[in-house]
Amino acid sequence: MLSHYSITPHGTGDKIKNICPFHNDHKPSCGVNLEKQVYNCFACDAGGNALDFFAHMEGLDPSNASELRKAPLAAAEMFGIDQALERPANE
């Protein structure tokens, strides 16, 4: 997913850092734990899980429940990673 957004990861293994896409970042301050699929920026305090990240990047508001519900479907269409995300039951 990171490469889709032209984000260059710094570091190897499950814990990497990248230039934060959520503020005007000049050094890698956004930590990403690939194993847990969570991120947290030490500079602007952005953080969350993979779905929050996707919602942010696509201009959805993770704090808005109805917008966040769109994110898994959109993410699945773009990346085919729906198996990693919780599905709403019987919609």
Ligand SMILES: [Zn+2]
């Ligand atoms: Zn940031």
